[in-house]
Amino acid sequence: KRSAREMAGSLALALASVSIALRRSPLQPVRPAAAAPLAHRLSTVVCATSGGKRRTSSAPGGITQKARERARARRVSTASHPAVGAAAARGASAAPAGSASAGPTRLADLPDFRGPGRLLKAARKAAATAPPSAVKGNVRKRAAKDAARKLEAFTSALSVPVKEQQRAFRAHLRALPPFEAALADLTLDSLVRRGGLPLSAVLQRHDEMRRAVVRTGKEAIAVAANASSAAEASAALEEGLAEVESVFEAEAEGLMLLIETAQTLRRLPRVETDAPVAVLVGMPNVGKSSIVSATSSGTPEVNDYPFTTRGLKLGHVGQHGAPDRYQLMDTPGVLHRPEDERNAMEGLTLAAVQLLPSAVVFVMDLSGTCGEQSAPRLQLMVREQIRAAFPRRPWLDVRSKADLPLAEGLAAEDVPPGTLDVSVHEGRNVAELAAHMAQMVSRVPGRKPGPPS
Structure with missing residues (x-):
């Protein structure tokens, strides 16, 4: 009986050793x-x-599910x-x-x-x-x-x-x-x-x-x-x-x-999802389209989506094939409202910022001439919302229609520090804006360099 027990114990030990060896074998396939x-x-x-249904496996390196x-x-x-x-x-x-x-x-x-x-x-x-x-x-x-x-x-x-x-x-x-x-x-x-x-x-x-x-x-x-x-x-x-x-x-x-x-x-419409893009974000009627037209090469393409009555204007800056070429996107306006009440048009804007290799150009018209829906104070509050949502994105504040004075009740101290004043109508700081955008997209995480010119 003792001999039988010893044999059984030896056999169990051998089987355990084989099992461990198989689990550690480099030939064991890895299931991604x-x-x-x-x-x-x-x-x-x-x-x-x-x-x-989401199916996941344990992450490598001991990270738990x-x-x-x-x-x-x-x-x-x-x-x-x-x-x-x-x-x-x-x-x-x-x-x-x-x-x-x-x-x-x-x-x-x-x-x-x-x-x-x-x-x-x-x-x-x-x-x-x-x-x-x-x-x-x-x-x-x-x-x-x-x-x-x-x-x-x-x-x-x-x-x-x-x-x-x-x-x-x-x-x-x-x-x-x-x-x-x-x-x-x-x-x-x-x-x-x-x-x-x-x-x-x-x-x-x-x-x-x-x-x-x-x-x-x-x-x-x-x-x-x-x-x-x-x-x-x-x-x-x-x-x-x-x-x-x-x-x-x-x-x-x-x-x-x-x-x-x-x-x-x-x-x-197709967007180059692996190319850097400067996304113009702001409330409706603040002058984003004018900036795209003034700073992009050629005539910007207007892409119509079934979920929006307004197009997505997409232009390119730089010569085709140049390593510093990037996309310039004018997005549908974002309104001041709770995040869970945003519509599909606003969803497109936020998707562009979040899911593309992007830099944000937040455009504000603080002259008070773009309607009650886009009142200057509301624009500043929307800016705070978007900035808080994407704190790590390269960011530039732009005040469009800078040839017009600030709206009544708005002081210079209310304008975010570092804001670039731009007037497409007068041509003021348009070249400077283009230079700022080129510098920003060069810092976009995950940017793929273009082919040699």
Whole structure:
């Protein structure tokens, strides 16, 4: 008995040693942290809010999961619109450096899915070219197997690409850079507010179409495979093909919803998400557009987004290909109100500051001529809000329309120290402003140098 116990103890010790060695083995694969799905909103044409479950693994270096979550919460705490927070969270959960990843995608590169007509054409060809059965001698069995094979090829040619469409669509959205993810969310959110369907409903209808085709195809295959004669097998083939095609056409709206979703997102204007950008921030009607026009090279491009009645004006400063070239962005106005009441237009502004390699140019018109909504005191309060939200961003205060006096009741001491007075009308300090912006973007964290000129 003592010998048996000693042998058992030795065996247990040996097994424990092997287990430890395996866990420490350099051949053990490393499982990277899984990226969290992006919460998107799709309308009738596209989508509405749908949050995926976040899956995470322990961080390297002994960092606990709770610590990771706390750090992520701090990074996104400045988000003033749900889309900005969702996009920032997506960026925070990206796979760590060195892990297997296909890298970020772009909205403009969303797959161009095949429509119902193209899929039906491919399915008919697949059925016509299905390899014949190898059964010899028995005419009934051979006819039944041939019919079943053609039906299977027809059904697969319709259902498999549809399944891959949804898989590719989801994967593409998950891999978007944070700013483009915010653009998608803001756009789709506004379409939902116009009476659209949520993402879950759009994707569910798309999948229900596929399931209906598969279910009908399986039933037709079973009928053909059990045919009692060659003639019955041939009739079952024709009826089965017609029935599967009829179901596919009846449910094709689910396919078109996803196709139109991809088209809508693909048409969104493109911003260079890895190039530095000077973001002009301020309340409405304070002169941001005039500054972009006066300081950027060429005619600034006005990008229209479905969620805003005003465009996003994007210009470039510097020669194309020059290492000091940067983007200059005029954003929708930010109003004085609580953070949780901001709309999609304000969300775009905050997304640009938070999710792009940006420097902030806060523009104020303190002359009192830009309307009650943008009164000078309100502008100064909005400045404090934005400055507190982004304390580490390179920052420059600009007083536009400096050819006009300060509003009544406003003293020079009320103007933030270091504010640059600019008058586009008189040309005052326009060149100095351009020089300040170039200096600021050179200090933007994460800036990628341009190609040599």
